[in-house]
Amino acid sequence: SAVISQKPSRDICQRGTSLTIQCQVDSQVTMMFWYRQQPGQSLTLIATANQGSEATYESGFVIDKFPISRPNLTFSTLTVSNMSPEDSSIYLCSVPKRGATDTQYFGPGTRLTVL
């Protein structure tokens, strides 16, 4: 199984600032997914990040607010820009597992609180 680490694990930030979340995978993957889980809610896909191309954003999410970098096949960053309290969530990165039982692996998440 893929091992995914995220940094930071949690942070408390002030309104109007930005936070960059890092996701590191122990194997090369073409696609990485970024999800958001707001308090008491389920996971919502923010974007799909492919190495070597622009990220594809889901409806309701824009690049100016959530810029994503994908410099190589094992690493990605998600930035939450100009934060407001509504951005307080857990942010998770995920990668697909290919094989007999295609599924996805999830990182431990980054818990963000915006004051």
Added chain:
Amino acid sequence: KQEVTQIPAALSVPEGENLVLNCSFTDSAIYNLQWFRQDPGKGLTSLLLIQSSQREQTSGRLNASLDKSSGRSTLYIAASQPGDSATYLCAGHNSGNTPLVFGKGTRLSVIA
């Protein structure tokens, strides 16, 4: 685009009771359907994965079924225990290259 719905949103049962959690999806071309457990403040734990060619999967006291024609999946928990208290999430995707789409989850409380 796949959409996933879960009912009920919350469920409280006495210990020992058998229970069923429901999940429905809109696109019958679903590739995989997966059930996860999430404890408060914790990450996701994969419980059962049902591939499109399968009808059900079992693990211990858990049994998950998949009916593509009706767009439904159920998670059956036998002889529930207080340790089963958690949020259960259903998620599906239409290929190995597309991301999982999650339902809103069912928050289960098993009362001792």
